[in-house]
Amino acid sequence: MSKVGFIGLGIMGGPMAANLVKAGHEVVGYNRSQAKVDKLVADGGKAAASVAEAVRDAEIIFTMLPDSPDVEAVVLGEDGVLANAKSGALLVDCSTIRPDVSRRVAEAAAEKGVRALDAPVSGGEPKAIDGTLSIMVGGEADAFAAAQDVLNAVGTTIVHVGPSGAGQTVKAANQLIVAGNIGLVAEALVFLEAHGVDTEAGMKVLGGGLAGSTVLDAKNEKMRNREFAPGFRLELHHKDMGIVQAAARDAGLTIPLGSLVSQLVAAAVAQGDGKLDHSGLLKQITQLNGRD
Known part of the structure; x- marks a missing residue:
């Protein structure tokens, strides 16, 4: 089982993180509103007080954020994901953002020794809760293979659709x-x-x-x-x-x-x-x- 850092515990991210816990992964979550973090803890996860704390020891890092600027700030920011993730970690961005931003994130991640996938999801809150999301994944084939176990915990239709940005x-x-x-x-x-x-x-x-x-x-x-x-x-x-x-x-x-x-x-x-x-x-x- 993997050590997972999860950033963004909203309508979609919260249930996804909970399903990762159910699958046996060790999940440390961060969200701007504390109530969402408390819900993850109640579901068996762990709380982080910052992005840095959530990702520092993670083997796999999920982000589920509202828009392209949010992903850029959280992932590329001065004290963001890439500034704190360990080399060899895998970043799985499930946000729905511009394809060009996903490509830029993947390039920046590679420079830090982090593999990156853009893996937006479809199915809405009911399928996020049930763990039956459809997930369209862009990125390198070896990174997709490495993410298979964690993606199986949150989705049932999981398809590698091409290089970085293709998922978006x-x-x-x-x-x-x-x-x-x-x-x-x-x-x-x-x-x-x-x-x-x-x-x-x-x-x-x-x-x-x-x-x-x-x-x-x-x-x-x-x-x-x-x-x-x-x-x-x-x-x-x-x-x-x-x-x-x-x-x-x-x-x-x-x-x-x-x-x-x-x-x-x-x-x-x-x-x-x-x-x-x-x-x-x-x-x-x-x-x-x-x-x-």
Whole structure:
């Protein structure tokens, strides 16, 4: 079993760290809010008072942070991960960030004798709790092989998709599909409601046919009930769609459907809904149709 340092114990990171403990790993966690650290301790992990303390003796270091600047600050900062990690350690960044930042982190890590993987995850809070996340991993093949045991503790679909930054590129594609799917499920729900159809029955039969999807299964009940407690916040999906748009521009691509849903997500955040679950995009669709 491995000594693991885990930085970022939020909605996703907390359950992931707890699953690493359950798998028998020695996990030392750090988070800016003490309550999250206390929860990990209650789950059998250990507390760190700083990033340095969390990573100093770790063989494997996980980071699960909100955005690219957070990863740069925590990993590359003066008293951050690379300044304190021992040579030979393995850094597994599960944050969703820009591919170019992941490549830069990998280069900086190599200079310190640390192997780095970008390993963003998909599945939301329920799969983080169950340990059934989908994990798309970029980096060297030997680093991926070394991370296999710890990744198996938090996910079930774990795929090495290419060199550093490739994991983030695949995650951007994932977020593009999810946002578009949420938008269409929302439109379908409003459509059914407008015609007086039993939406529970309608969504059930849609889910059993070609229109079925993981998004429809996971989100339709809460959307029907207008329950938007965050499993993944709209403001984070807004950030992710910015990554998608920038990466598309870098490749000289146009993504017309992605651009439209990006605008809808941006409008939701601008109107104060950023803290809602991303299924809260339904509110934009209902407002556009005057069905508040």
